[in-house]
Amino acid sequence: MTPQEYCSKKTAQSGSSFYYSFLFLEKKKREAITALYAFCREVDDIVDDASDEHVARSKLNWWGQEIEQMWAGTPQHPVTIAIQQFIEPYKLEQKYFKLIIDGMMMDLEQQNYETMDQLKEYCYRSASAVGILSASIFGYTHPTTLIYAEQLGLALQLTNILRDIKEDLARGRIYIPLEELDKVNIKRANLSHSVGEKSFDTLIDNQVAIAQKLFDSAERNLHIDDRQSQKAGLIMGAIYRKLLNRIASKPAGSFTKRQTLTPIHKLWIAWRIWSKP
Secondary structure, three states: OOHHHHHHHHHHHHOOOHHHHHOOOOHHHHHHHHHHHHHHHHHHHHHHOOOOHHHHHHHHHHHHHHHHHHHHOOOOOHHHHHHHHHHOOOOOOHHHHHHHHHHHHHHHHOOEOOOHHHHHHHHHHHHHHHHHHHHHHHOOOOOHHHHHHHHHHHHHHHHHHHHOHHHHHHOOOEOOOHHHHHHOOOOHHHOHHHOOOHHHHHHHHHHHHHHHHHHHHHHHHOOHHHOOOOHHHHHHHHHHHHHHHHHHHOHHHHHOOOOOOOHHHHHHHHHHHHOOO
């Protein structure tokens, strides 16, 4: 199996919505973004599957060293071998790979957040850094497009947090900040017991509004000259906005059934966005 085949398999196995935003890219960009996403899956899986914090931390430290090895020209892992060839053509910056790993480290060290600013710092590392690297691969000519990528990453991650509340609680994590819970008089220990109550619905409505504003701000910062090159990101934004609307329509839904869109629905959204002039 070649490094690129390894990355493609890793991406396909994840079942992520990101797959649908890659479909219409030219071959080289599709291979680059697939390799980047495979890296994200590798480090994210370490945290999600962690049964021993020290082992997980050791693995993430290894990946930090592997990123340095990749920049030194001596990568060892199939993912970094695949990514290396794209560093120069797409001007990928090492610091964003390191930030992604830092975000995964935060998951090991912090299960709760006090403020929205603290949560956004986590989201910047775990998601905005990915967005900026992705924007570099897709191509851009105006600096505000990187602001678009940063804010889109925040919006996507906040949507993921709302979708995965139940799963995160099972891991002992509550990403919605304490200050947001306090606004609706919900205690962290009672979050799951508030499901179905007006206070919980209001909590979700408030978080949806924050994410929607970030989606709106992201699109405002995407320069019109870069809309064509950034269509893959626009596809992802459209898919996640639809998911966010679904969560908003049934706030308690994430506690009964994982909120998602069907593959056909995602494909239709991707085709609709890509076919726009």
